[in-house]
Amino acid sequence: MLILLPTLFLLITALALLLLRLGKPQFRYGWLTAASGTILTVAGVFLWRIGFPYEYGLPAWQPATIFHYSPAWLADGFSWPYALALAGLSAAVIWTSIVRAESDPLTWAASLLVTAFGLLAVSAANPLTLVLAWTAIDLVELVAMLRSTQNPDQTEGVMVAFAARLLGTALVLWAAIRSAAGGVRMDFASIPPEAGLYLLLAVGLRLGILPLHLPYQQETNIRRGFGTILRLVSAASSLALLTRIPSRAIDTPLTPYLLVLTALGGLYAGWMWLRASDELTGRPFWLLGMAALALSASLRANPAGSAAWGLTLSTGGGFLFLYSARQRGSLWLALLSGLGLSALPFLLAASGWPSGSTALAVFILPYLPIQALLMAGFVRHALHPGEVSLESQPGWARGLYLFGLLLLIAIQILLGLWGWEGAAVVGVWWAALASLGMAAGLLVLGLRFLSRTAPAGSGGRWADILRLNWLYRFLWGLFRLAERLGRALTGAIEGEGGILWSLLLLVLLLSLFAGGGR
Amino acid sequence: MNASILWIFLPMGAGTILLFLRNERWVAFVAGSLSALLALIAWLLPIENAYAIGNYAFKLSSTFEILGRRLILTANEQPMLTLIYGAAAFWFIASSSIGKAHRLIPLGLIVTGLLVASLAVEPFLYAALLIEVAVLLTTPLLLPPHQKPGRGLLRFITFQTLAMPLILFTGWLLRGIEADPGANALIRQAAILLGIGFVFLLAVIPFHTWIPLLGEESSPYLTGFVFWVFPTFALLFGAGFIDRYAWIRTAPQLPSILSAVGALMVAGGGLLAAIQNNLGRILGYAVLVETGFSLLALSLLEAQGIELFFLLFVPRLIAMGLLALGLETLKKDAAGLDFAQVRGLARPWPFAAASLLLAALSLAGLPALAGFPIRLAIWESLATVSLPATAWTLVGSLGLGIAALRAAAALVAAPAQAAWEARESWPERLFMSLGWLVLFGLGAFPQWMIPLLNRLPAIFEHLGH
Numbered sequence: 001m002l003i004l005l006p007t008l009f010l011l012i013t014a015l016a017l018l019l020l021r022l023g024k025p026q027f028r029y030g031w032l033t034a035a036s037g038t039i040l041t042v043a044g045v046f047l048w049r050i051g052f053p054y055e056y057g058l059p060a061w062q063p064a065t066i067f068h069y070s071p072a073w074l075a076d077g078f079s080w081p082y083a084l085a086l087a088g089l090s091a092a093v094i095w096t097s098i099v100r101a102e103s104d105p106l107t108w109a110a111s112l113l114v115t116a117f118g119l120l121a122v123s124a125a126n127p128l129t130l131v132l133a134w135t136a137i138d139l140v141e142l143v144a145m146l147r148s149t150q151n152p153d154q155t156e157g158v159m160v161a162f163a164a165r166l167l168g169t170a171l172v173l174w175a176a177i178r179s180a181a182g183g184v185r186m187d188f189a190s191i192p193p194e195a196g197l198y199l200l201l202a203v204g205l206r207l208g209i210l211p212l213h214l215p216y217q218q219e220t221n222i223r224r225g226f227g228t229i230l231r232l233v234s235a236a237s238s239l240a241l242l243t244r245i246p247s248r249a250i251d252t253p254l255t256p257y258l259l260v261l262t263a264l265g266g267l268y269a270g271w272m273w274l275r276a277s278d279e280l281t282g283r284p285f286w287l288l289g290m291a292a293l294a295l296s297a298s299l300r301a302n303p304a305g306s307a308a309w310g311l312t313l314s315t316g317g318g319f320l321f322l323y324s325a326r327q328r329g330s331l332w333l334a335l336l337s338g339l340g341l342s343a344l345p346f347l348l349a350a351s352g353w354p355s356g357s358t359a360l361a362v363f364i365l366p367y368l369p370i371q372a373l374l375m376a377g378f379v380r381h382a383l384h385p386g387e388v389s390l391e392s393q394p395g396w397a398r399g400l401y402l403f404g405l406l407l408l409i410a411i412q413i414l415l416g417l418w419g420w421e422g423a424a425v426v427g428v429w430w431a432a433l434a435s436l437g438m439a440a441g442l443l444v445l446g447l448r449f450l451s452r453t454a455p456a457g458s459g460g461r462w463a464d465i466l467r468l469n470w471l472y473r474f475l476w477g478l479f480r481l482a483e484r485l486g487r488a489l490t491g492a493i494e495g496e497g498g499i500l501w502s503l504l505l506l507v508l509l510l511s512l513f514a515g516g517g518r
Numbered sequence: 519m520n521a522s523i524l525w526i527f528l529p530m531g532a533g534t535i536l537l538f539l540r541n542e543r544w545v546a547f548v549a550g551s552l553s554a555l556l557a558l559i560a561w562l563l564p565i566e567n568a569y570a571i572g573n574y575a576f577k578l579s580s581t582f583e584i585l586g587r588r589l590i591l592t593a594n595e596q597p598m599l600t601l602i603y604g605a606a607a608f609w610f611i612a613s614s615s616i617g618k619a620h621r622l623i624p625l626g627l628i629v630t631g632l633l634v635a636s637l638a639v640e641p642f643l644y645a646a647l648l649i650e651v652a653v654l655l656t657t658p659l660l661l662p663p664h665q666k667p668g669r670g671l672l673r674f675i676t677f678q679t680l681a682m683p684l685i686l687f688t689g690w691l692l693r694g695i696e697a698d699p700g701a702n703a704l705i706r707q708a709a710i711l712l713g714i715g716f717v718f719l720l721a722v723i724p725f726h727t728w729i730p731l732l733g734e735e736s737s738p739y740l741t742g743f744v745f746w747v748f749p750t751f752a753l754l755f756g757a758g759f760i761d762r763y764a765w766i767r768t769a770p771q772l773p774s775i776l777s778a779v780g781a782l783m784v785a786g787g788g789l790l791a792a793i794q795n796n797l798g799r800i801l802g803y804a805v806l807v808e809t810g811f812s813l814l815a816l817s818l819l820e821a822q823g824i825e826l827f828f829l830l831f832v833p834r835l836i837a838m839g840l841l842a843l844g845l846e847t848l849k850k851d852a853a854g855l856d857f858a859q860v861r862g863l864a865r866p867w868p869f870a871a872a873s874l875l876l877a878a879l880s881l882a883g884l885p886a887l888a889g890f891p892i893r894l895a896i897w898e899s900l901a902t903v904s905l906p907a908t909a910w911t912l913v914g915s916l917g918l919g920i921a922a923l924r925a926a927a928a929l930v931a932a933p934a935q936a937a938w939e940a941r942e943s944w945p946e947r948l949f950m951s952l953g954w955l956v957l958f959g960l961g962a963f964p965q966w967m968i969p970l971l972n973r974l975p976a977i978f979e980h981l982g983h
Contacts, residue, residue: 062965066825066895071962128894131885132962139886146864147938152931159927166919169885170912173894177908181901483793490790494669494727499676505724506717510710 003056003075003123006044006087010116013037017109030105031098037112038091042407045087045119048075055125068185069128069176073120077420078243078307082122082236084419085314088411089232090115092322093225095404098397099325099388102225111229114140121237126187127176130241131169134206137234138165144230148222164213168206168238171198188244196249199241200258200298206238207291210258212265212468214284224280224387228321232314235287239294239310247301247356255360259299263366266292268466270373274442277452279320279381286317289374293352296367301356304422308343308352311419315348315412316341319405320378325393326386333405334382340412341375342439343432348416350427364431372438379439380446521565521591522582525556525599526635529606533627539620546614549623553607553630560599565592588640597973598754599634605835606630609743612839615945616846618739625659626743633751642762643689645755646682649719653678656744660736670731677718677725678748684715695765705765712759712766713775719752720813722779723786726806730794733802738849741798742842745805746835753812754977757827760816761978776817777900781907781914783810788882788914791921797845797855797874800921804841804881807918808834811896814911818899821975824982826896828974832967833888833960837880840953844873847946848929857925862932869942871929873950878922880957883915888960 017034020027057072073079093111097103114137121133145158175195179186186195204210222230269288276282290313297305319337323330343349349371355361390398417424464470493501532552536545563569568577582589591599610626613619632652636645653675661667691708695701716722721729732741760766787806794800808830815826845855847870852859864871880887883894893915901908940947960966975982 059965061891061963062968063825063971065822066829066899067891067964068898069894128885135885146930155930156927159923163920163923166884166923167916170916173885173897174909174912176894177897177901177912178905180898181905181908183902482789486790486793490730493724494731498673498727502724502727506714509724 001056002044002047002050003054003073005047006041006083007116007119009037009041009044010090010112010119013040014109014112014116017105017112021105021109027105030108031094031103034094034105034108034112035091038087038094041087041115042084042091045080045083048080048083052080053077057125068180069126069187071129071132072125073123073129074125074188075123078304079123079240081307081311081415081419081423082240082314083119084411084415085311085318086115086118086122086233086236088407089314089318090229092318092404092408093229095407096322096324096401097225099390099393099401100224102223107223107226110140110144111226114226114229114233118233118237122240124188124240127172130188131172134165134169134172134237137237138162138169141230141234144222144226160213161208164208165206168202168204171202171205172241175199175202191245191249193249193251196245197252197254199245200250200295203238203241204262204291204295207235207287207295208284209265209269209288209291209295210262211471212261212268212288212466213472214288214467224321224324227280227283228318231283231287232318232321235291236310236314239291239306239313242294242298242306242310243303245298245303247303250299251301251357255299256363259296259360259363260366262292262295262299263363263370264466266296266367266370267373268463270370270377272453272463274373274377274380274446275450275453276377276381278384279323282377282381283317283321286320286374286377287313289370290317292370293367293374296363297352300360300363302351302354303356304420305352305354307420308349308423311415312341312349312352312412315408315415316378319408319412320382322408323382323405324387325390325401327390330390330402331382333402333409335379337409337412338375338378338382340409340416341371341378342436343371343427344436345426345429345432346416346424348412348419348423350416350432351423351425353428353431354425364428368431368435369438371435372442375435375439376442376446379443383447519576520579520582522589522635522638524559524578525591525603526582526589526631526638528631529553529556529603529627529634530631533624533631536627537624542617542619543614545623546610546619549619549627550607550611550614553603553610553627557600557603557607560596560603565596587644589635589638590640591634591638594976595637597970598637598977601831601970601974602630602634602750605746608835608839609746612843612949613739615943615949616739616843616850618737618846621662621737622659622740622743625655626747629655629659629747633747636751637754637758641689642758643686643692646685646689646715649751649755650679650682653748656748660732660740660744668731668735670728670733670735673728674732674744677721677728681715681718684711684718688712688715692763699765709766709769716752716756716759720749720756720809721806722809723782723806726783726787729805730790730799730802733798733800733805734796734855735798738798738801738845738855739842742801742838742845745801745842746838749805749809749812750831750834753809753816753827757816757824757978757981761981764980767980773817773903776813777904777907780810780813780815780817781904781910783807783813784914785810785910785917786914788917788921790917792917792924794921795857797848797857797860797925800878800918800925801838801841801845803921804838804878804918807881807914808838810911810914811893814896814900814907818896818903821982822899824975824978825971826892826899828971829892829895829964829967832970833880833892833957836888836953836956836960837877839877840873840950840957841877841881843946843949843953844870844877847942848874851941857928861928862930862936864926864929865932865936865938866941868938868940869947869950871926873953874929875922875926876954876957878925879919880961882918882922884919886958886961888957888964890961891964 053076055074060070061067117136124130175198176186179192184192269285273282273285294306294309340348565578580592613622629652636648688711787803791803880889
């Protein structure tokens with residue numbers, strides 16, 4: 001039951017905020033309620049470690065002869081770090097909101113709700129629980145995005161993003177069905193080899209990296225705090241699955257090709273992140289780039305490495321996206337957080353570079369520039385003037401804001417040393433140094449010579465090619481063709497001569513069946 | 519007191535009286551209360567037991583003779599009666615919120631009574647005649663006075679009427695089979711005729727055209743009721759056939775035929791739904807997908823398959839009711855249900871749009887919604903028999919999901935200055951919100967259906983035992 005405690009804290013706090021907003025709109029302690037709830041949540045996640053690892057399930061779905069799965073959660077070395085990162089993120093969002101014009105309890109309640117679903121997703125013990133939590137997150141995101149979008153193009157992007165997520169969910173279900181066909185019930189403690197690739201593709205599809213797709217051409221006017229929670233929780237909940245896929249389950253001839261495809265997507269994302277006008281505009285590319293690194297670790301038979309990148313995405317990214325009030329004196333915080341991305345020994349991303357298979361170790365090379373681009377972009381955006389000046393804030397607000405940011409950094413450091421078994425490693429130190437060197441060069445290039453591109457969705461012919469827009473146009477053309485064929489067929493059987501057509505089709509079908517029976 | 523009087527003649531009589539009552543709310547209240555009461559009685563008072571109310575003692579007897587035929591409702595049928603009248607109460611009560619009570623309820627009650635009679639009649643084959651009468655009575659239900667019938671309605675009557683002689687003729691052949699069980703030629707002829715009869719009755723592709731046409735041309739709520747009631751009874755009637763006749767039940771080809779037809783309906787219905795630009799037609803194709811899933815569940819034959827067959831009923835009822843309610847509400851503000859005509863309506867009608875989306879996604883099997891647990895169970899069971907059939911059904915479900923998302927994209931595509939508001943009445947909001955809660959509740963806790971499920975399979979003597 002301890003495993004559900006943080007989720008309950010978040011849900012109760014969200015409900016309290018909602019009721020207060022409806023019943024007592026003038027209530028002045030909404031922020032205090034939300035902030036207390038998030039701190040309790042962080043504490044609750046630490047409680048998971050009592051009697052670690054363990055599984056907890058809700059009453060089983062009945063009848064058990066039909067339903068082979070029931071919602072269940074697993075507290076172990078991989079769900080705990082993700083849970084801590086998400087709990088820390090939600091706390092940071094609330095605590096740092098003090099310097100932003102974000103004082104709507106409903107937005108805080110929504111942030112807490114998304115985090116609650118995120119916790120349920122990262123600790124899912126079986127595919128059923130995971131897809132339930134994913135869908136809950138997707139539906140909240142759908143509603144939030146639809147409410148915040150204003151033009152039809154953005155709306156279309158929202159629907160495409162939702163559809164891509166659903167396809168990812170369908171792939172997880174297909175993996176479970178394939179396992180069932182082989183007589184094995186899939187849970188995350190034992191994923192059968194035939195399911196591994198589907199799960200990996202599901203994650204890639206949900207994150208938009210495999211195949212590369214960017215449904216959100218630009219970020220909507222959703223609030224910084226809630227937007228950060230929405231994007232990072234959604235990404236983390238998908239990435240957490242990678243840690244569950246054993247390396248033998250993705251040992252297929254397709255692996256090298258997937259590594260190349262992912263690298264191409266990651267390079268494009270890293271470049272666009274570096275070029276973006278600010279960190280919020282570039283946020284979709286941060287997610288893509290980090291997701292590429294996480295996927296590559298999994299593909300190189302290092303599932304724990306995917307956790308290293310996934311957690312860096314959440315904590316490092318969370319820091320930068322919430323670092324809206326800046327001053328020169330606080331820059332060291334950003335540099336400290338950015339250092340976690342460097343994969344230097346005993347830092348959070350250090351276990352991201354080792355490979356589980358020597359044959360695939362060479363594939364870290366195309367990923368080094370991705371890491372360098374992401375690091376350079378991180379520092380470049382951190383150097384950019386923020387939304388407001390920290391000096392202009394009252395002392396107590398500065399304190400609360402800095403506490404929120406420091407919490408994320410503390411979690412980042414803690415996870416690097418104590419996150420999971422094998423987290424504190426030297427890693428591939430030369431790779432870390434090489435990418436650090438490249439990042440320094442790219443940073444100089446970025447600061448001196450590169451202009452910042454305004455809309456994240458812009459790009460020329462190369463962007464069009466790399467984003468696989470040509471492929472999507474081709475697929476869309478196929479859909480239109482199928483649509484026309486379908487309409488022609490429907491028109492024929494629904495028209496005046498429809499009954500005759502139907503009879504003819506029936507005779508054809510019967511003759512086919514009769515032939516098959518012979 | 520006779521069970522047939524209570525569950526067949528009383529609703530039909532009430533329906534006839536309600537034809538003359540003009541007040542929408544009263545009609546809905548009386549019919550909703552009566553249906554709910556009948557459902558409750560079916561749940562609580564076993565047939566063939568004696569009861570006393572004060573000094574008045576009575577026994578609910580099971581058999582009623584009429585014109586040399588018998589209507590038999592036993593205790594085994596009571597869970598089914600609970601389901602049917604509970605569902606009728608749901609449709610009738612919600613109809614008042616959208617001003618359709620008077621159009622739907624009187625004939626709806628009579629149709630329900632007739633269809634219950636079709637499941638109770640002995641000899642069994644007379645059911646085809648009763649279904650035909652119900653089909654004919656549906657015409658004034660769907661067609662407003664002084665309006666010419668559309669192609670969908672005509673085709674509905676044509677296809678359902680074509681089913682009747684085929685099934686009756688099968689009955690004639692069956693007597694010969696009972697006399698000589700080894701007559702293989704006769705068995706083959708009976709099987710083919712019966713199969714074609716059910717192809718018409720269940721609107722199997724390519725005889726499905728009345729469904730999307732009707733969805734496009736008629737009132738969505740009334741069509742929704744027809745789409746729920748006829749396929750449900752046709753499926754129960756069909757399953758009754760399989761249960762009753764050993765030569766059908768034990769035919770080695772039966773599972774593969776049911777599974778092939780089911781997969782065809784799910785995949786065909788889903789893929790065709792994905793290319794539609796009319797919300798009413800999408801509702802129609804969703805019905806095909808649902809029928810397909812029921813056939814797939816039946817194809818599993820064993821106890822598991824029958825449980826799945828019955829488990830599908832409740833989520834289907836809620837989702838179709840909610841979808842029809844949402845569409846009817848949107849239609850107040852639109853000339854038709856084409857995407858172009860409903861563009862941007864999510865902003866003034868968010869409850870209706872959300873209901874439509876959630877209901878369609880539940881029918882598509884979206885996780886966390888009521889339709890999902892049962893679909894997952896069907897996919898898993900089917901995968902052990904045929905992986906390609908499973909893949910096709912998954913594709914069909916995705917097709918329906920795409921249709922739902924395309925519909926949602928049209929509904930939310932409003933001009934930038936359009937504000938979010940809620941024009942739905944409070945009763946509409948209440949019914950829709952309750953529908954959402956049930957969809958999510960059953961999606962997370964399907965075991966809530968267990969009390970009903972435990973008793974429903976008793977309807978069949980052999981299937982699932």
